[in-house]
Amino acid sequence: MSERIAEGAWVQIHGIVLRPGERVAKVPEETQAVPLEMTAKGRLDGAAALGEEVTITTPAGRRLAGTLVAVDPPYDHGFGRPVPELVPVGRELRALLVNEGETR
Amino acid sequence: MSGHDGYAAVMARRGDVMRTSVGIDYAAYATGALAFDYERLLADTGYDLPAIEAVQARTGVGATPLVELENLTSLARALAPAGHGARILLKDEAANPSGSFKDRRASLSAHEARAKGYPGIAAATSGNYGAAVASQAAKAGLPCVIVQEAFDSRGLAQPEIAEKARACEAYGAEVLRLSVGPELFYVFLRVLEETGFFNASLYTPYSILGIETLGYELARQVRALAGRLPDAVLVTHAGGGNVTGTARGLAAAGAAEVPVIGVSVDLAGLHMASDRDFNRKSFTTGHTGFSIPFTTWPDRADVPRNAARALRYLDRFVTVTQGEVFYATQALAELEGLERGAAGNTALAAAIAMARELPADGILVVQETEYTGAGKHPIAQLGLARKLGIEVRRGDPRTSRPGESIVVPEHPSQLRVVDLDLDRIRRSYLRKAMGSLAAGTTPSDADVEFLAADTRTDPDYVARFLRQADAPGR
Numbered sequence: 302m303s304e305r306i307a308e309g310a311w312v313q314i315h316g317i318v319l320r321p322g323e324r325v326a327k328v329p330e331e332t333q334a335v336p337l338e339m340t341a342k343g344r345l346d347g348a349a350a351l352g353e354e355v356t357i358t359t360p361a362g363r364r365l366a367g368t369l370v371a372v373d374p375p376y377d378h379g380f381g382r383p384v385p386e387l388v389p390v391g392r393e394l395r396a397l398l399v400n401e402g403e404t405r
Numbered sequence: 406m407s408g409h410d411g412y413a414a415v416m417a418r419r420g421d422v423m424r425t426s427v428g429i430d431y432a433a434y435a436t437g438a439l440a441f442d443y444e445r446l447l448a449d450t451g452y453d454l455p456a457i458e459a460v461q462a463r464t465g466v467g468a469t470p471l472v473e474l475e476n477l478t479s480l481a482r483a484l485a486p487a488g489h490g491a492r493i494l495l496k497d498e499a500a501n502p503s504g505s506f507k508d509r510r511a512s513l514s515a516h517e518a519r520a521k522g523y524p525g526i527a528a529a530t531s532g533n534y535g536a537a538v539a540s541q542a543a544k545a546g547l548p549c550v551i552v553q554e555a556f557d558s559r560g561l562a563q564p565e566i567a568e569k570a571r572a573c574e575a576y577g578a579e580v581l582r583l584s585v586g587p588e589l590f591y592v593f594l595r596v597l598e599e600t601g602f603f604n605a606s607l608y609t610p611y612s613i614l615g616i617e618t619l620g621y622e623l624a625r626q627v628r629a630l631a632g633r634l635p636d637a638v639l640v641t642h643a644g645g646g647n648v649t650g651t652a653r654g655l656a657a658a659g660a661a662e663v664p665v666i667g668v669s670v671d672l673a674g675l676h677m678a679s680d681r682d683f684n685r686k687s688f689t690t691g692h693t694g695f696s697i698p699f700t701t702w703p704d705r706a707d708v709p710r711n712a713a714r715a716l717r718y719l720d721r722f723v724t725v726t727q728g729e730v731f732y733a734t735q736a737l738a739e740l741e742g743l744e745r746g747a748a749g750n751t752a753l754a755a756a757i758a759m760a761r762e763l764p765a766d767g768i769l770v771v772q773e774t775e776y777t778g779a780g781k782h783p784i785a786q787l788g789l790a791r792k793l794g795i796e797v798r799r800g801d802p803r804t805s806r807p808g809e810s811i812v813v814p815e816h817p818s819q820l821r822v823v824d825l826d827l828d829r830i831r832r833s834y835l836r837k838a839m840g841s842l843a844a845g846t847t848p849s850d851a852d853v854e855f856l857a858a859d860t861r862t863d864p865d866y867v868a869r870f871l872r873q874a875d876a877p878g879r
Contacts, residue, residue, distance in 0.1 A: 327587070328587065328588075328679075329676050329681075335584070335680055336558075337586050338558075338584040339582065340555075340556075340581075340582045341579065342579075360548070360579045361549060361579035362548055363600065376567070376571045378562065378564045378780035379564075379785065380780075380784045380788075382788060386798065387731065387783060390735040390739065390813070391736070391740070393816075394817065397483055397817070398479055398480060398483065401479065401482070401483035
């Protein structure tokens with residue numbers, strides 16, 4: 302992954318805000334056992350390769366430092382497969398309304 | 406991290422950071438060790454209803470349609486005893502610019518930030534409110550930072566929050582996405598210190614006053630449609646702002662007597678700060694993980710005094726299950742032609758159940774909807790739940806267990822609300838209030854009066870509680 306990414310590219314960085322030993326005492330054990338991580342997006346301040354420590358300028362104008370992890374980070378949330386438990390609901394409810402209309 | 410920017414040092418400065426970033430000296434409103442002048446805190450903002458309406462009209466916020474859900478009403482009547490089945494009306498808040506009633510909350514904050522010359526706006530929120538703040542900031546020409554709790558330690562993003570991040574970025578905001586944990590507040594304080602931005606907290610007077618127009622509009626709309634006030638307004642209840650602002654707006658419209666029913670999705674047993682439980686919740690708001698702690702102790706908020714004080718306004722507090730809300734969401738789409746986000750339909754699920762118990766000339770109002778889309782959809786949430794090993798099936802929703810199973814009803818007659826004991830919640834609030842007092846401090850008469858107002862009881866009730874709490878053996 303030595304390909305250089307140009308200054309000004311839209312990128313994502315990752316960083317550790319608090320290490321496991323620095324978490325507040327009141328959080329559950331499974332949360333204390335892991336770091337508090339952050340990701341942010343912005344324009345790359347200087348050419349760099351993935352995995353390097355960089356700074357970015359965010360849309361709010363802030364300069365943030367972290368590890369360069371992605372270029373043009375995708376939006377990959379979606380819908381997925383239809384849910385079989387929900388597919389018949391409309392048909393069932395319309396049938397109840399039709400039956401009711403006939404009986405009243 | 407230690408030193409000036411370390412956790413302890415930053416948290417120790419929280420009072421100063423809040424005073425600067427919100428522009429309110431909360432200490433000036435204290436009237437006792439516990440008491441503060443709630444009404445003056447709100448009034449001193451200088452925004453009355455006409456002023457709020459004017460601010461909101463300039464950005465296309467509010468004046469949303471009230472839709473009669475005729476088919477869902479027919480369904481309720483089909484399930485009800487003869488002569489029963491109230492009309493169900495829906496305030497379609499998804500019609501706001503960023504797709505939820507949260508635009509009402511963000512509008513005054515953006516207006517205030519601009520009027521006071523703040524260089525930008527920031528908010529700590531994983532919900533629709535982020536998109537609302539980003540949208541309002543865009544319109545006001547101010548830069549915006551949204552801090553989200555967005556993913557777990559495996560890097561697995563909650564799909565609904567991923568969608569909110571996308572929406573915030575669409576409005577030109579910076580989105581700082583964090584893994585699970587309440588230390589988000591520490592990160593947020595650092596953002597506020599570094600930027601000098603206005604803190605568009607969900608719990609300032611601006612955020613609550615902005616919702617008053619919702620209650621005010623709906624009272625007028627129901628009067629115009631039906632010639633009278635509704636029998637109840639059902640409010641999806643999380644941090645308390647929606648209940649508080651809506652109830653205050655109803656009162657301003659001369660409808661103070663209309664019962665306000667808070668409705669939350671039951672997520673009992675799931676820990677809000679747990680990295681493991683984070684993605685096992687199929688709802689990111691409108692649930693008991695917010696509504697129980699915030700109703701029993703509103704001042705846990707980021708600002709010193711929370712302007713959202715739900716116990717003052719709640720007439721009834723009920724829960725529904727995740728499966729029932731997904732079912733109601735599907736019903737709203739297929740019977741009423743309104744595809745809306747699930748969390749905003751929490752109160753709708755309760756309304757379908759409760760309409761059966763009222764006479765056919767009764768009126769129930771569901772006071773919000775929210776937008777839906779990729780990630781922010783029952784399909785995405787149930788798909789993730791299934792992937793994490795949560796059982797999804799049809800059946801009696803009462804048999805579901807949050808984080809382990811989601812049960813979609815087989816028949817609409819299985820929709821039910823479960824009442825929470827408001828008196829127990831009041832006592833929990835009073836215990837927390839007493840627990841917040843410094844050792845050796847006893848509540849003054851002003852404190853007792855405040856606690857009575859805050860729990861919607863009377864000074865005798867509070868005094869009785871305090872005597873019991875002092876009794877030996879307690």
